[in-house]
Amino acid sequence: MSAPPDTTVEIRIPSDAEYIRIVRLALAGLGARLKFPYDDIEDIKLAVSEACNNAVLHATGAGGVVVRCTQTPDSLEIEVRDQGAGLSAALGARPPAEELSENGLGLFLMQALMDEVALEPTEGGGTRVNLRKRLPRCL
Amino acid sequence: MVLAGELELANCSRVRDAAISLLAQSTTRIVMDLSGLSFIDSSGVGVVIGTLKRARERQGAVALVCTDPTILRVFEITGLAQVLSLHATQEEANQALREEEPS
Numbered sequence: 001m002s003a004p005p006d007t008t009v010e011i012r013i014p015s016d017a018e019y020i021r022i023v024r025l026a027l028a029g030l031g032a033r034l035k036f037p038y039d040d041i042e043d044i045k046l047a048v049s050e051a052c053n054n055a056v057l058h059a060t061g062a063g064g065v066v067v068r069c070t071q072t073p074d075s076l077e078i079e080v081r082d083q084g085a086g087l088s089a090a091l092g093a094r095p096p097a098e099e100l101s102e103n104g105l106g107l108f109l110m111q112a113l114m115d116e117v118a119l120e121p122t123e124g125g126g127t128r129v130n131l132r133k134r135l136p137r138c139l
Numbered sequence: 140m141v142l143a144g145e146l147e148l149a150n151c152s153r154v155r156d157a158a159i160s161l162l163a164q165s166t167t168r169i170v171m172d173l174s175g176l177s178f179i180d181s182s183g184v185g186v187v188i189g190t191l192k193r194a195r196e197r198q199g200a201v202a203l204v205c206t207d208p209t210i211l212r213v214f215e216i217t218g219l220a221q222v223l224s225l226h227a228t229q230e231e232a233n234q235a236l237r238e239e240e241p242s
Contacts, residue, residue: 017149024178042209049180053148105181105217112216 007071013052015059015082020052023067027078030069034076036136043113044133048078050106051129055082058127075115075132083126143175146183154183158190167199168240170232174204179213191223200224200239202232 011026013019024045031041048067055065063083070077110117116132140161146154161169169190173179191201202224205211214220224239226232 017147020148021145039209039212042212045178046180046213049147049178053180053182056148105184109181109213109216 009069011067012064013067014064015056015062017053017056020049020056023052024049026067027069030076034071034135036076036133040133040136044076044078044131047110047113047117047131048080050110051078051080051131054106054129055080055127059083060125063124063126071135075134078131078133080129080131081122081126083122083124140169141172141175145178146173146176146186147178147180148182151182151186155186155189158186159193162190162193162197162199167194167197168236169194169199169201170204170229170236171201172204172229172232173210174206176205176207176210179210184213184217184219187223188219200236202226202235204229204232 009026009030011023013022027045027048028041031044036044052065052067059065059082066079066081068079068081070079107117110129110131114131115134116130118130120128120130122128140154140157142154158169158171171187171190173187176183187201187203194201204226205214206227211220211225214223214225224232224235226235
């Protein structure tokens, strides 16, 4: 039996917020190729932007941010990896709107927009965020 | 304030500074026109919230013009649609600010 074709798309950007829009452009193309509906593509773009924002904000040195997109039989899996100090692993609830928090919405948005979100520390002291969105035909 | 393009981590501090500078000029009632925005992330949402908080501290108010469904959805998911003054046109937003004005 032959191995499935490699469909991985990997982008590496510097730890600089100016480059995050390039990741969004690539994701828009990949999402369209996988026939995700418009709303899903927007969800993916925002969730991955939030993961990249966290990576850039918590970066402690060189190494950049790596966004690796892998297609599985039923999902698009996106890993966002950095060399930063690490995120708080608390995947918290939405801050109450009345409190008007200026921060802390990023993790909440990732969870609200994707089917699965997981954070873990990497061996090198950074953080890996794994995001999963089910492919449209698998819903 | 009229914003266009993408409001994100890379440019949100410029918008925050512009809003703070407006509020420092004794303006307390601000219309933020987001109708030209195609993308907003949590940093951008933070700027909107920060502007609203700073305006309220000065007994002011902020009204938003926003029609893009993707951006409205972000406000809905975050629960902010309930606390923000959202309008379809600048005229409606101005009207809302006039109606909120203390008599």
